[in-house]
Amino acid sequence: MSLDLSLVPDGGLHWLTASGDHSGIVLSSRIRLARNVAGFAFPTRAREGERLRVLHQLRDAAARVPSLRAAAFIRVDECSSQERLLLHERHLVSRELAGLDQPQGMAAGAGAIIVTGDAGLMVNEEDHLRLQVFRSGFDIPGALREAERIDRELGTELPFAWHHEFGFLTACPTNTGTGMRASVLIHLPGLVLTQEIGKVLQGLQHMGLTYRGLYGEGSDVLGNFFQISNQTTLGRGEEELADQLVRVVRRVIEREEEARRVLLRDAGYIIEDKLWRAYGTLRHARNLPADEAMNLLSGVRLAAGLHLISGLSVYTLNKLLIFSQSAHLAHAEGRTLTEGEANLARAKYVRTVLANEARLPG
Amino acid sequence: MICEQCKELEARVHLTQIVENAVTHVHLCERCAAERGIETATPEPKHPLGDFLQAVQQQAAQLPGDAARCAYCGTSLRDFRASGRLGCAHCYGAFEQSLRELLRRVHGSTKHQGWQYETRDPDMLSREQRLHDLKSRLQKAVTEEAFESAAALRDEIRGLE
Numbered sequence: 001m002s003l004d005l006s007l008v009p010d011g012g013l014h015w016l017t018a019s020g021d022h023s024g025i026v027l028s029s030r031i032r033l034a035r036n037v038a039g040f041a042f043p044t045r046a047r048e049g050e051r052l053r054v055l056h057q058l059r060d061a062a063a064r065v066p067s068l069r070a071a072a073f074i075r076v077d078e079c080s081s082q083e084r085l086l087l088h089e090r091h092l093v094s095r096e097l098a099g100l101d102q103p104q105g106m107a108a109g110a111g112a113i114i115v116t117g118d119a120g121l122m123v124n125e126e127d128h129l130r131l132q133v134f135r136s137g138f139d140i141p142g143a144l145r146e147a148e149r150i151d152r153e154l155g156t157e158l159p160f161a162w163h164h165e166f167g168f169l170t171a172c173p174t175n176t177g178t179g180m181r182a183s184v185l186i187h188l189p190g191l192v193l194t195q196e197i198g199k200v201l202q203g204l205q206h207m208g209l210t211y212r213g214l215y216g217e218g219s220d221v222l223g224n225f226f227q228i229s230n231q232t233t234l235g236r237g238e239e240e241l242a243d244q245l246v247r248v249v250r251r252v253i254e255r256e257e258e259a260r261r262v263l264l265r266d267a268g269y270i271i272e273d274k275l276w277r278a279y280g281t282l283r284h285a286r287n288l289p290a291d292e293a294m295n296l297l298s299g300v301r302l303a304a305g306l307h308l309i310s311g312l313s314v315y316t317l318n319k320l321l322i323f324s325q326s327a328h329l330a331h332a333e334g335r336t337l338t339e340g341e342a343n344l345a346r347a348k349y350v351r352t353v354l355a356n357e358a359r360l361p362g
Numbered sequence: 363m364i365c366e367q368c369k370e371l372e373a374r375v376h377l378t379q380i381v382e383n384a385v386t387h388v389h390l391c392e393r394c395a396a397e398r399g400i401e402t403a404t405p406e407p408k409h410p411l412g413d414f415l416q417a418v419q420q421q422a423a424q425l426p427g428d429a430a431r432c433a434y435c436g437t438s439l440r441d442f443r444a445s446g447r448l449g450c451a452h453c454y455g456a457f458e459q460s461l462r463e464l465l466r467r468v469h470g471s472t473k474h475q476g477w478q479y480e481t482r483d484p485d486m487l488s489r490e491q492r493l494h495d496l497k498s499r500l501q502k503a504v505t506e507e508a509f510e511s512a513a514a515l516r517d518e519i520r521g522l523e
Binding site: 036038040041042044045126148151155160161162163165166167168169171172173174176177178180232233234235236237238240 | 434435437445446447448449450451454461464465468469470471472473474475476477479480
């Protein structure tokens with residue numbers, strides 16, 4: 001099966017548009033709800049036939065749900081490893097669903113996604129159903145409303161596994177109850193450069209929140225991008241958990257803004273030089289490894305936020321972040337690339353985009 | 363730069379200290395810094411799953427009232443301890459005692475306070491819930507060797523299925 005992402009509305013990338021609140025600092029907001037279909041073993045325990053049954057039931061239910069009518073249905077288990085990596089880089093599927101840690105390939109029915117606009121369903125990941133709603137910028141309440149609507153509509157079409165005391169039942173008890181993970185993808189270079197980040201991250205853990213890298217659980221913190229999310233899912237309602245995240249993230253944004261002001265005030269020319277050097281490298285390098293690109297893009301993003309470099313939109317920088325990754329480069333070139341080839345292709349791609357975008361002051 | 367203390371690992375923690383009016387610079391690897399009780403700038407992310415698995419491990423003994431295996435999917439508490447994943451919704455009934463304790467430790471509560479769930483077809487769900495209850499009772503009866511009530515429960519389950 002050849003993956004055709006043009007079938008997916010907006011290519012599943014509407015959340016990159018940098019249209020929401022605080023979009024210079026918060027790239028995206030996400031609500032994820034974990035659900036299981038009553039009467040079937042959870043995916044890791046289920047037999048192949050059970051997983052396929054769940055897959056078909058969910059696909060049929062999604063077709064009857066108004067908000068998912070225009071959705072594209074993709075069998076992740078039938079995609080090549082390159083295509084699965086592409087879906088993962090685009091944040092449409094988790095590392096686990098993409099089977100990236102299973103060199104022997106994926107079991108049948110192990111995964112599918114149903115995507116429309118800002119919403120996606122991952123099927124047969126750790127749970128039968130992982131509903132995700134993305135929003136550009138800082139908009140947790142908007143994502144929560146949309147997630148609630150789709151959840152209610154789907155829940156009338158399918159019986160969810162439910163317990164009168166424990167709430168929604170999930171494969172891992174860390175998700176039991178609401179099954180909800182509310183998260184923001186946030187860029188905090190100011191706090192990293194002023195070395196305040198340790199305190200801020202420790203503070204998060206006291207507030208019932210946790211953090212991860214750009215690509216979720218187990219991923220490294222690269223380019224000063226962090227995912228901040230709620231840690232517990234049981235004992236408090238969805239709105240309350242989401243409110244708590246919003247309150248704390250608002251404080252983190254304030255501290256990041258404050259750190260940026262301090263940096264400019266106390267180390268103006270050092271920062272300016274460092275960020276222009278990052279820009280210079282991206283604009284002219286001929287060989288660009290992925291980690292280096294991520295860190296340089298982080299610097300240029302900060303420069304744009306500080307108005308040191310003008311004429312660069314946050315949207316372009318968001319797109320560069322996703323489209324400069326290996327599987328996206330390979331997809332654009334129409335063939336698989338070795339790591340060395342990808343580094344050359346990345347440098348060329350970034351150069352071209354920045355040259356087209358540049359309207360630079362002297 | 364090599365760590366001053368162990369002289370083996372790369373020094374990643376660079377401290378400027380003032381001791382008796384003299385400025386000293388200390389360069390340590392992260393392990394030696396941790397040994398001296400010096401906090402590094404970025405704390406290790408706290409993995410909820412890691413804490414949770416630790417809690418699972420500590421829950422060594424099966425609590426009274428818990429079944430040895432889930433009658434529906436065959437998962438045992440030992441399987442759960444190894445993977446951190448339950449096999450199906452019925453496991454929540456089979457291992458209710460252990461899980462209630464675990465949920466309290468992980469979330470600080472066992473009572474869902476969020477959205478309530480109702481299906482369009484209430485019969486379908488109440489049947490599910492009923493089957494679930496019956497199966498938990500069956501397991502309990504088997505554990506307690508109350509074979510007569512176990513037989514009655516088994517017939518009732520067959521009827522519903």
